Amino acid sequence: MPPVSRIGGRTLAGLLPDLHSQRGPVYSALRDAVTALVLDGRVAPETRLPSERELAAALQVSRATVTAAYDALRESGFLTSRTGSGSYVTVPAGTAPRASIAIWRGAEVEDTIDLSCAALAAPPGVLQDALPIAAAALPAYATNEGYEPAGLGVLREAIAARFAARGVPTVPDQIMVTNGASHGIDLLLSVLAGPGDRMLADLPTYPGVIDAAKRAGVRTVSVPMAIDGGWDIAAVKAAFRQTAPRLAYLMPDFHNPTGALMGDDERVDVLRAARQAGATVIVDESFVELGLTAPPRPAAAIDPHVITVGSLSKPIWGGLRIGWVRASVELVQRLAALRASIDMGGPVLDQLVAATIVPQLPDLMPERTAGLRTQRDTLLAALARELPQWRAVEPQGGLSLWIELDAPMSTALTLLAAPAGVIIVPGSRFGVDGTLERFLRIPFALPPEQLDEAVRRLAAVWHQLDRTGAAARRLVVA
Numbered sequence: 001m002p003p004v005s006r007i008g009g010r011t012l013a014g015l016l017p018d019l020h021s022q023r024g025p026v027y028s029a030l031r032d033a034v035t036a037l038v039l040d041g042r043v044a045p046e047t048r049l050p051s052e053r054e055l056a057a058a059l060q061v062s063r064a065t066v067t068a069a070y071d072a073l074r075e076s077g078f079l080t081s082r083t084g085s086g087s088y089v090t091v092p093a094g095t096a097p098r099a100s101i102a103i104w105r106g107a108e109v110e111d112t113i114d115l116s117c118a119a120l121a122a123p124p125g126v127l128q129d130a131l132p133i134a135a136a137a138l139p140a141y142a143t144n145e146g147y148e149p150a151g152l153g154v155l156r157e158a159i160a161a162r163f164a165a166r167g168v169p170t171v172p173d174q175i176m177v178t179n180g181a182s183h184g185i186d187l188l189l190s191v192l193a194g195p196g197d198r199m200l201a202d203l204p205t206y207p208g209v210i211d212a213a214k215r216a217g218v219r220t221v222s223v224p225m226a227i228d229g230g231w232d233i234a235a236v237k238a239a240f241r242q243t244a245p246r247l248a249y250l251m252p253d254f255h256n257p258t259g260a261l262m263g264d265d266e267r268v269d270v271l272r273a274a275r276q277a278g279a280t281v282i283v284d285e286s287f288v289e290l291g292l293t294a295p296p297r298p299a300a301a302i303d304p305h306v307i308t309v310g311s312l313s314k315p316i317w318g319g320l321r322i323g324w325v326r327a328s329v330e331l332v333q334r335l336a337a338l339r340a341s342i343d344m345g346g347p348v349l350d351q352l353v354a355a356t357i358v359p360q361l362p363d364l365m366p367e368r369t370a371g372l373r374t375q376r377d378t379l380l381a382a383l384a385r386e387l388p389q390w391r392a393v394e395p396q397g398g399l400s401l402w403i404e405l406d407a408p409m410s411t412a413l414t415l416l417a418a419p420a421g422v423i424i425v426p427g428s429r430f431g432v433d434g435t436l437e438r439f440l441r442i443p444f445a446l447p448p449e450q451l452d453e454a455v456r457r458l459a460a461v462w463h464q465l466d467r468t469g470a471a472a473r474r475l476v477v478a
Protein backbone atom coordinates (compact mmCIF):
# COMPACT_ATOMS: atom_id res chain seq x y z
CA MET A 1 0.00 0.00 0.00
CA PRO A 2 1.62 3.31 -1.00
CA PRO A 3 2.17 5.97 1.67
CA VAL A 4 -0.33 8.78 2.08
CA SER A 5 1.48 11.19 4.45
CA ARG A 6 5.10 11.97 5.02
CA ILE A 7 7.19 13.24 7.89
CA GLY A 8 10.23 15.43 7.37
CA GLY A 9 13.68 14.75 8.77
CA ARG A 10 13.59 17.60 11.25
CA THR A 11 10.07 16.79 12.49
CA LEU A 12 11.02 13.15 13.03
CA ALA A 13 14.25 14.14 14.75
CA GLY A 14 12.19 16.35 17.08
CA LEU A 15 10.13 13.34 18.18
CA LEU A 16 13.14 11.14 18.90
CA PRO A 17 14.99 10.93 22.24
CA ASP A 18 18.73 11.61 22.45
CA LEU A 19 19.99 8.52 20.61
CA HIS A 20 23.50 8.80 21.98
CA SER A 21 22.35 8.49 25.58
CA GLN A 22 20.63 5.13 24.93
CA ARG A 23 22.33 1.81 25.56
CA GLY A 24 23.84 -0.03 22.56
CA PRO A 25 24.70 1.20 19.07
CA VAL A 26 23.02 4.34 17.72
CA TYR A 27 21.35 2.49 14.84
CA SER A 28 19.50 0.16 17.25
CA ALA A 29 18.48 3.12 19.43
CA LEU A 30 17.04 4.73 16.28
CA ARG A 31 15.24 1.53 15.32
CA ASP A 32 13.75 1.20 18.82
CA ALA A 33 12.73 4.83 18.96
CA VAL A 34 10.95 4.72 15.58
CA THR A 35 9.24 1.45 16.56
CA ALA A 36 8.00 3.07 19.77
CA LEU A 37 6.72 6.13 17.87
CA VAL A 38 4.72 3.88 15.55
CA LEU A 39 3.31 1.73 18.34
CA ASP A 40 2.41 4.77 20.42
CA GLY A 41 0.53 6.30 17.49
CA ARG A 42 2.85 9.29 17.23
CA VAL A 43 3.80 8.45 13.68
CA ALA A 44 0.78 7.01 11.88
CA PRO A 45 1.04 3.81 9.83
CA GLU A 46 1.59 4.50 6.11
CA THR A 47 3.61 7.62 6.82
CA ARG A 48 6.60 7.97 4.54
CA LEU A 49 9.84 8.45 6.46
CA PRO A 50 12.47 10.93 5.30
CA SER A 51 15.21 9.67 3.01
CA GLU A 52 18.24 8.21 4.74
CA ARG A 53 20.30 11.20 3.70
CA GLU A 54 17.74 13.71 5.06
CA LEU A 55 17.34 11.97 8.41
CA ALA A 56 21.09 11.50 8.80
CA ALA A 57 21.55 15.25 8.29
CA ALA A 58 18.75 16.12 10.74
CA LEU A 59 20.17 13.78 13.41
CA GLN A 60 23.78 14.56 12.65
CA VAL A 61 24.65 10.89 12.39
CA SER A 62 26.24 9.00 9.50
CA ARG A 63 24.09 7.86 6.65
CA ALA A 64 25.24 4.27 7.33
CA THR A 65 23.62 4.52 10.78
CA VAL A 66 20.26 5.45 9.31
CA THR A 67 20.61 2.77 6.62
CA ALA A 68 21.26 0.15 9.31
CA ALA A 69 18.27 1.38 11.36
CA TYR A 70 15.95 1.32 8.32
CA ASP A 71 17.20 -2.20 7.43
CA ALA A 72 16.44 -3.34 10.99
CA LEU A 73 12.98 -1.74 10.86
CA ARG A 74 12.28 -3.52 7.56
CA GLU A 75 13.35 -6.80 9.12
CA SER A 76 10.99 -6.36 12.07
CA GLY A 77 8.08 -5.43 9.81
CA PHE A 78 7.85 -1.77 10.81
CA LEU A 79 9.07 -0.38 7.49
CA THR A 80 8.26 -1.18 3.89
CA SER A 81 10.09 0.23 0.92
CA ARG A 82 8.75 0.40 -2.58
CA THR A 83 10.27 1.95 -5.67
CA GLY A 84 8.62 5.27 -6.30
CA SER A 85 6.93 5.34 -2.86
CA GLY A 86 10.01 5.52 -0.63
CA SER A 87 10.04 3.88 2.80
CA TYR A 88 6.89 4.05 4.88
CA VAL A 89 6.03 2.77 8.33
CA THR A 90 3.85 -0.27 8.75
CA VAL A 91 2.77 -2.43 11.65
CA PRO A 92 3.71 -6.12 11.50
CA ALA A 93 0.90 -8.59 10.84
CA GLY A 94 -0.52 -9.93 14.07
CA THR A 95 -0.48 -6.61 15.90
CA ALA A 96 -3.89 -5.55 14.54
CA PRO A 97 -6.66 -5.01 17.08
CA ARG A 98 -9.88 -7.02 17.17
CA ALA A 99 -12.75 -5.67 15.12
CA SER A 100 -15.28 -5.64 17.92
CA ILE A 101 -15.27 -4.47 21.50
CA ALA A 102 -17.64 -7.35 22.27
CA ILE A 103 -14.54 -9.55 22.26
CA TRP A 104 -13.30 -7.84 25.40
CA ARG A 105 -16.32 -8.87 27.38
CA GLY A 106 -14.83 -12.16 28.46
CA ALA A 107 -14.89 -14.17 31.65
CA GLU A 108 -16.99 -11.98 33.90
CA VAL A 109 -16.61 -12.22 37.66
CA GLU A 110 -19.60 -11.57 39.84
CA ASP A 111 -19.17 -7.90 40.74
CA THR A 112 -17.45 -6.97 37.52
CA ILE A 113 -17.12 -3.25 36.82
CA ASP A 114 -17.70 -2.64 33.15
CA LEU A 115 -15.64 0.29 31.83
CA SER A 116 -15.90 -0.74 28.18
CA CYS A 117 -18.52 1.84 27.22
CA ALA A 118 -18.36 5.61 27.35
CA ALA A 119 -22.13 5.87 27.81
CA LEU A 120 -24.52 6.66 30.63
CA ALA A 121 -27.68 5.17 32.03
CA ALA A 122 -30.78 7.26 31.22
CA PRO A 123 -31.42 10.19 33.57
CA PRO A 124 -34.10 9.20 36.11
CA GLY A 125 -37.66 9.95 35.05
CA VAL A 126 -36.97 11.48 31.65
CA LEU A 127 -38.05 8.49 29.56
CA GLN A 128 -40.93 7.71 31.91
CA ASP A 129 -42.24 11.28 31.55
CA ALA A 130 -41.83 11.36 27.76
CA LEU A 131 -43.43 8.00 27.03
CA PRO A 132 -47.09 8.84 27.88
CA ILE A 133 -46.86 12.04 25.84
CA ALA A 134 -45.48 10.09 22.87
CA ALA A 135 -48.06 7.33 23.30
CA ALA A 136 -50.88 9.88 23.27
CA ALA A 137 -49.57 11.37 20.03
CA LEU A 138 -49.05 8.02 18.30
CA PRO A 139 -52.60 7.28 17.03
CA ALA A 140 -52.57 10.43 14.89
CA TYR A 141 -49.50 9.05 13.10
CA ALA A 142 -50.97 5.58 12.65
CA THR A 143 -53.51 6.75 10.10
CA ASN A 144 -51.03 6.33 7.24
CA GLU A 145 -48.34 3.72 6.47
CA GLY A 146 -45.82 5.32 8.89
CA TYR A 147 -42.67 5.12 6.78
CA GLU A 148 -40.62 8.31 7.01
CA PRO A 149 -37.06 7.65 5.78
CA ALA A 150 -35.85 11.15 6.71
CA GLY A 151 -37.60 11.04 10.09
CA LEU A 152 -40.78 12.41 11.66
CA GLY A 153 -41.40 16.08 10.92
CA VAL A 154 -41.95 16.93 14.58
CA LEU A 155 -38.55 15.53 15.57
CA ARG A 156 -36.74 17.09 12.61
CA GLU A 157 -38.22 20.42 13.71
CA ALA A 158 -37.07 19.95 17.30
CA ILE A 159 -33.52 19.04 16.21
CA ALA A 160 -33.38 21.96 13.75
CA ALA A 161 -34.50 24.32 16.54
CA ARG A 162 -31.73 23.02 18.82
CA PHE A 163 -29.16 23.74 16.08
CA ALA A 164 -30.61 27.22 15.61
CA ALA A 165 -30.41 27.88 19.35
CA ARG A 166 -26.71 26.94 19.20
CA GLY A 167 -26.08 29.48 16.45
CA VAL A 168 -26.53 27.26 13.39
CA PRO A 169 -29.69 28.35 11.53
CA THR A 170 -31.27 25.15 10.24
CA VAL A 171 -34.51 24.19 8.49
CA PRO A 172 -36.12 20.82 9.27
CA ASP A 173 -35.45 19.62 5.70
CA GLN A 174 -31.73 19.79 6.53
CA ILE A 175 -32.19 17.15 9.22
CA MET A 176 -32.29 13.41 8.71
CA VAL A 177 -33.19 11.33 11.74
CA THR A 178 -31.13 8.14 12.05
CA ASN A 179 -30.85 5.11 14.33
CA GLY A 180 -28.07 6.73 16.33
CA ALA A 181 -25.04 8.64 15.11
CA SER A 182 -23.39 5.42 13.94
CA HIS A 183 -26.20 4.85 11.42
CA GLY A 184 -25.71 8.40 10.14
CA ILE A 185 -21.96 7.83 9.71
CA ASP A 186 -22.59 4.59 7.79
CA LEU A 187 -25.08 6.28 5.46
CA LEU A 188 -22.73 9.21 4.86
CA LEU A 189 -19.83 6.90 4.02
CA SER A 190 -22.03 5.04 1.53
CA VAL A 191 -23.25 8.19 -0.18
CA LEU A 192 -20.09 10.32 -0.09
CA ALA A 193 -17.24 7.84 -0.55
CA GLY A 194 -16.38 4.63 -2.29
CA PRO A 195 -13.75 1.92 -2.12
CA GLY A 196 -10.25 3.34 -2.23
CA ASP A 197 -11.24 6.84 -1.10
CA ARG A 198 -9.41 8.33 1.86
CA MET A 199 -10.88 9.62 5.10
CA LEU A 200 -8.79 11.67 7.46
CA ALA A 201 -9.33 10.87 11.15
CA ASP A 202 -7.54 11.55 14.42
CA LEU A 203 -5.30 9.00 16.07
CA PRO A 204 -6.83 8.04 18.49
CA THR A 205 -10.40 8.19 17.20
CA TYR A 206 -13.80 6.58 17.81
CA PRO A 207 -13.39 2.87 16.91
CA GLY A 208 -16.84 2.68 15.30
CA VAL A 209 -15.76 5.04 12.55
CA ILE A 210 -12.66 2.97 11.80
CA ASP A 211 -14.89 -0.10 11.44
CA ALA A 212 -17.44 1.80 9.32
CA ALA A 213 -14.68 3.01 6.99
CA LYS A 214 -13.37 -0.54 6.64
CA ARG A 215 -16.84 -1.79 5.75
CA ALA A 216 -17.14 0.92 3.09
CA GLY A 217 -13.68 0.14 1.68
CA VAL A 218 -12.58 3.63 2.69
CA ARG A 219 -8.97 4.05 3.77
CA THR A 220 -8.46 5.85 7.08
CA VAL A 221 -5.62 8.35 7.06
CA SER A 222 -4.67 8.81 10.71
CA VAL A 223 -3.27 12.04 12.09
CA PRO A 224 -1.64 11.66 15.52
CA MET A 225 -3.04 14.05 18.13
CA ALA A 226 -0.68 16.22 20.18
CA ILE A 227 1.27 14.50 22.95
CA ASP A 228 0.13 16.95 25.62
CA GLY A 229 -3.55 16.79 24.67
CA GLY A 230 -5.62 18.32 21.92
CA TRP A 231 -4.77 18.53 18.26
CA ASP A 232 -1.52 19.11 16.44
CA ILE A 233 -3.09 21.61 14.06
CA ALA A 234 0.03 21.88 11.89
CA ALA A 235 -0.04 18.08 11.43
CA VAL A 236 -3.77 18.14 10.57
CA LYS A 237 -3.22 20.87 7.99
CA ALA A 238 -0.22 19.01 6.51
CA ALA A 239 -2.26 15.81 6.29
CA PHE A 240 -5.02 17.60 4.36
CA ARG A 241 -2.43 19.04 1.99
CA GLN A 242 -0.46 15.87 1.48
CA THR A 243 -3.19 13.27 1.28
CA ALA A 244 -6.12 15.15 -0.32
CA PRO A 245 -8.72 12.98 1.44
CA ARG A 246 -12.28 12.87 0.16
CA LEU A 247 -13.65 12.96 3.71
CA ALA A 248 -12.54 14.00 7.16
CA TYR A 249 -14.13 12.74 10.36
CA LEU A 250 -13.61 15.08 13.31
CA MET A 251 -14.86 15.35 16.89
CA PRO A 252 -13.96 18.92 17.91
CA ASP A 253 -16.44 18.87 20.80
CA PHE A 254 -15.21 16.53 23.54
CA HIS A 255 -13.39 14.07 21.39
CA ASN A 256 -13.76 10.35 22.11
CA PRO A 257 -11.50 9.07 23.69
CA THR A 258 -9.49 12.13 24.82
CA GLY A 259 -12.30 14.53 25.83
CA ALA A 260 -10.38 17.31 24.04
CA LEU A 261 -12.14 20.49 22.91
CA MET A 262 -10.95 22.25 19.77
CA GLY A 263 -10.62 26.04 20.11
CA ASP A 264 -12.38 28.47 17.79
CA ASP A 265 -9.19 29.52 15.95
CA GLU A 266 -8.19 25.89 15.53
CA ARG A 267 -11.60 25.09 14.05
CA VAL A 268 -11.25 27.93 11.59
CA ASP A 269 -7.77 26.71 10.55
CA VAL A 270 -8.76 23.07 10.19
CA LEU A 271 -11.93 23.81 8.24
CA ARG A 272 -10.03 26.14 5.91
CA ALA A 273 -7.41 23.43 5.27
CA ALA A 274 -10.18 20.90 4.55
CA ARG A 275 -11.81 23.23 2.05
CA GLN A 276 -8.53 23.95 0.31
CA ALA A 277 -7.95 20.19 0.02
CA GLY A 278 -11.48 19.64 -1.36
CA ALA A 279 -12.41 17.38 1.58
CA THR A 280 -15.94 17.05 2.94
CA VAL A 281 -15.90 17.34 6.73
CA ILE A 282 -18.12 15.20 8.93
CA VAL A 283 -18.23 16.56 12.47
CA ASP A 284 -19.45 14.10 15.08
CA GLU A 285 -21.13 16.05 17.88
CA SER A 286 -22.18 13.01 19.90
CA PHE A 287 -20.66 14.48 23.08
CA VAL A 288 -21.34 18.17 22.52
CA GLU A 289 -23.99 18.37 25.27
CA LEU A 290 -21.61 16.82 27.80
CA GLY A 291 -19.23 19.72 28.19
CA LEU A 292 -17.51 20.52 31.47
CA THR A 293 -16.31 23.67 29.69
CA ALA A 294 -18.54 25.63 27.30
CA PRO A 295 -17.68 24.71 23.69
CA PRO A 296 -16.92 27.45 21.12
CA ARG A 297 -18.95 27.95 17.93
CA PRO A 298 -20.20 24.73 16.34
CA ALA A 299 -18.15 23.78 13.27
CA ALA A 300 -21.24 24.20 11.08
CA ALA A 301 -21.51 27.83 12.22
CA ILE A 302 -18.01 28.44 10.88
CA ASP A 303 -18.33 26.57 7.60
CA PRO A 304 -21.83 25.89 6.23
CA HIS A 305 -20.48 22.96 4.19
CA VAL A 306 -19.73 20.97 7.33
CA ILE A 307 -21.92 17.91 7.79
CA THR A 308 -22.89 17.35 11.43
CA VAL A 309 -23.76 14.06 13.05
CA GLY A 310 -25.42 14.06 16.46
CA SER A 311 -27.26 11.75 18.80
CA LEU A 312 -29.30 11.40 21.99
CA SER A 313 -27.20 8.36 22.96
CA LYS A 314 -24.64 10.22 25.05
CA PRO A 315 -26.70 13.04 26.60
CA ILE A 316 -29.79 10.89 27.24
CA TRP A 317 -29.68 7.16 26.48
CA GLY A 318 -28.14 4.86 23.86
CA GLY A 319 -31.14 2.55 23.99
CA LEU A 320 -33.33 5.16 22.34
CA ARG A 321 -31.32 4.74 19.10
CA ILE A 322 -32.04 8.28 17.99
CA GLY A 323 -29.41 10.24 16.10
CA TRP A 324 -29.34 12.68 13.23
CA VAL A 325 -27.44 14.13 10.33
CA ARG A 326 -27.51 17.86 9.54
CA ALA A 327 -26.54 18.54 5.93
CA SER A 328 -27.79 20.33 2.82
CA VAL A 329 -31.40 19.63 1.83
CA GLU A 330 -30.13 17.87 -1.28
CA LEU A 331 -27.80 15.55 0.66
CA VAL A 332 -30.53 14.75 3.18
CA GLN A 333 -32.73 13.70 0.27
CA ARG A 334 -29.99 11.41 -1.05
CA LEU A 335 -29.45 9.88 2.40
CA ALA A 336 -33.20 9.34 2.82
CA ALA A 337 -33.43 7.70 -0.62
CA LEU A 338 -30.65 5.28 0.35
CA ARG A 339 -32.26 4.60 3.69
CA ALA A 340 -35.61 3.85 2.08
CA SER A 341 -33.92 0.97 0.30
CA ILE A 342 -32.39 -0.38 3.51
CA ASP A 343 -34.83 -0.12 6.44
CA MET A 344 -37.58 2.30 5.32
CA GLY A 345 -37.35 4.51 8.39
CA GLY A 346 -37.09 4.64 12.18
CA PRO A 347 -39.68 3.59 14.77
CA VAL A 348 -42.36 6.28 15.11
CA LEU A 349 -42.94 5.88 18.86
CA ASP A 350 -39.25 6.30 19.66
CA GLN A 351 -39.09 9.40 17.51
CA LEU A 352 -42.08 10.85 19.33
CA VAL A 353 -40.32 10.18 22.64
CA ALA A 354 -37.21 11.92 21.28
CA ALA A 355 -39.29 14.86 20.05
CA THR A 356 -40.40 15.58 23.61
CA ILE A 357 -36.87 15.18 25.01
CA VAL A 358 -34.82 17.25 22.50
CA PRO A 359 -36.37 20.61 23.56
CA GLN A 360 -35.58 19.74 27.20
CA LEU A 361 -31.86 19.18 26.57
CA PRO A 362 -30.71 22.60 27.83
CA ASP A 363 -32.61 22.05 31.11
CA LEU A 364 -31.51 18.45 31.58
CA MET A 365 -27.81 18.86 30.97
CA PRO A 366 -26.64 20.89 34.02
CA GLU A 367 -27.49 18.09 36.46
CA ARG A 368 -25.98 15.50 34.12
CA THR A 369 -22.71 17.37 33.72
CA ALA A 370 -22.48 18.18 37.45
CA GLY A 371 -22.50 14.42 38.13
CA LEU A 372 -19.94 13.87 35.41
CA ARG A 373 -17.62 16.47 36.87
CA THR A 374 -17.65 14.65 40.22
CA GLN A 375 -17.02 11.32 38.48
CA ARG A 376 -14.18 12.74 36.36
CA ASP A 377 -12.53 14.25 39.43
CA THR A 378 -12.96 11.01 41.40
CA LEU A 379 -11.30 9.02 38.63
CA LEU A 380 -8.43 11.50 38.29
CA ALA A 381 -7.87 11.47 42.06
CA ALA A 382 -7.99 7.66 42.26
CA LEU A 383 -5.43 7.37 39.46
CA ALA A 384 -3.15 9.95 41.06
CA ARG A 385 -3.32 7.98 44.31
CA GLU A 386 -3.05 4.40 43.02
CA LEU A 387 -1.17 4.74 39.74
CA PRO A 388 0.82 8.01 39.85
CA GLN A 389 3.10 6.75 37.08
CA TRP A 390 0.19 6.93 34.60
CA ARG A 391 -0.47 10.28 32.95
CA ALA A 392 -3.91 11.63 32.11
CA VAL A 393 -4.72 15.02 30.60
CA GLU A 394 -7.84 16.42 32.28
CA PRO A 395 -10.65 16.18 29.72
CA GLN A 396 -12.84 19.23 29.14
CA GLY A 397 -15.95 17.17 28.64
CA GLY A 398 -17.22 13.91 27.24
CA LEU A 399 -17.14 10.70 29.19
CA SER A 400 -13.60 9.37 29.31
CA LEU A 401 -9.97 9.82 30.28
CA TRP A 402 -7.22 8.96 27.82
CA ILE A 403 -4.35 7.70 29.88
CA GLU A 404 -0.71 7.25 28.96
CA LEU A 405 0.66 4.18 30.73
CA ASP A 406 4.26 3.83 31.80
CA ALA A 407 4.67 0.74 29.61
CA PRO A 408 3.13 -0.24 26.26
CA MET A 409 1.01 -3.01 27.74
CA SER A 410 -2.57 -1.93 27.35
CA THR A 411 -3.75 -5.21 25.84
CA ALA A 412 -1.99 -7.28 28.50
CA LEU A 413 -3.62 -5.16 31.19
CA THR A 414 -7.02 -5.55 29.55
CA LEU A 415 -6.73 -9.33 29.43
CA LEU A 416 -5.66 -9.62 33.07
CA ALA A 417 -8.15 -7.03 34.31
CA ALA A 418 -11.17 -9.07 33.17
CA PRO A 419 -10.65 -11.97 35.62
CA ALA A 420 -9.86 -9.34 38.27
CA GLY A 421 -13.33 -7.85 37.71
CA VAL A 422 -12.74 -4.84 35.45
CA ILE A 423 -13.69 -4.75 31.80
CA ILE A 424 -11.67 -2.21 29.84
CA VAL A 425 -10.83 -1.63 26.20
CA PRO A 426 -7.15 -1.33 25.24
CA GLY A 427 -5.78 1.81 23.62
CA SER A 428 -5.12 -0.07 20.40
CA ARG A 429 -8.88 -0.23 19.77
CA PHE A 430 -8.83 3.53 19.12
CA GLY A 431 -6.28 3.39 16.33
CA VAL A 432 -5.59 1.57 13.14
CA ASP A 433 -3.21 -1.37 12.86
CA GLY A 434 -2.59 -2.14 16.51
CA THR A 435 -0.81 1.05 17.59
CA LEU A 436 -1.53 2.92 20.86
CA GLU A 437 -0.50 0.06 23.17
CA ARG A 438 0.82 2.64 25.63
CA PHE A 439 -2.65 4.12 26.10
CA LEU A 440 -5.86 3.22 27.84
CA ARG A 441 -9.30 4.79 27.80
CA ILE A 442 -11.20 4.80 31.07
CA PRO A 443 -14.74 6.21 30.97
CA PHE A 444 -16.03 8.07 34.00
CA ALA A 445 -19.62 7.10 33.29
CA LEU A 446 -20.10 5.06 36.49
CA PRO A 447 -20.73 6.27 40.07
CA PRO A 448 -17.65 7.42 42.07
CA GLU A 449 -17.50 4.34 44.36
CA GLN A 450 -17.27 2.02 41.36
CA LEU A 451 -14.58 4.15 39.73
CA ASP A 452 -12.54 4.07 42.95
CA GLU A 453 -12.85 0.31 43.19
CA ALA A 454 -12.05 -0.19 39.49
CA VAL A 455 -8.83 1.80 39.84
CA ARG A 456 -7.83 -0.20 42.94
CA ARG A 457 -8.28 -3.42 40.96
CA LEU A 458 -6.42 -2.08 37.93
CA ALA A 459 -3.52 -0.98 40.13
CA ALA A 460 -3.29 -4.46 41.66
CA VAL A 461 -3.17 -6.03 38.17
CA TRP A 462 -0.70 -3.45 36.86
CA HIS A 463 1.69 -4.11 39.71
CA GLN A 464 1.67 -7.81 38.90
CA LEU A 465 2.57 -7.26 35.27
CA ASP A 466 6.18 -7.61 34.24
CA ARG A 467 6.80 -4.23 32.66
CA THR A 468 10.53 -4.67 32.22
CA GLY A 469 11.73 -3.99 28.69
CA ALA A 470 11.97 -7.47 27.19
CA ALA A 471 8.64 -8.79 28.38
CA ALA A 472 6.79 -5.59 27.50
CA ARG A 473 8.32 -5.55 24.04
CA ARG A 474 7.41 -9.14 23.34
CA LEU A 475 3.79 -8.54 24.22
CA VAL A 476 3.57 -5.45 22.07
CA VAL A 477 4.70 -6.99 18.81
CA ALA A 478 3.17 -10.45 19.31
Ligand SMILES: Cc1ncc(COP(=O)(O)O)c(C=O)c1O
Residues within 6 Å of the ligand: 118, 179, 180, 181, 182, 183, 206, 208, 251, 256, 284, 286, 310, 311, 312, 313, 314, 318, 322, 323
Ligand atom coordinates in the same frame (compact mmCIF):
# COMPACT_ATOMS: atom_id res chain seq x y z
C1 LIG B 1 -17.96 9.62 18.90
C2 LIG B 1 -19.09 8.67 18.79
N1 LIG B 1 -19.90 8.74 17.73
C3 LIG B 1 -20.92 7.90 17.59
C4 LIG B 1 -21.19 6.92 18.52
C5 LIG B 1 -22.34 6.01 18.29
O1 LIG B 1 -23.43 6.54 18.90
P1 LIG B 1 -24.92 6.10 18.61
O2 LIG B 1 -25.33 5.30 19.81
O3 LIG B 1 -25.65 7.39 18.53
O4 LIG B 1 -24.96 5.33 17.34
C6 LIG B 1 -20.37 6.81 19.64
C7 LIG B 1 -20.62 5.77 20.64
O5 LIG B 1 -19.81 5.48 21.48
C8 LIG B 1 -19.30 7.71 19.78
O6 LIG B 1 -18.48 7.65 20.83
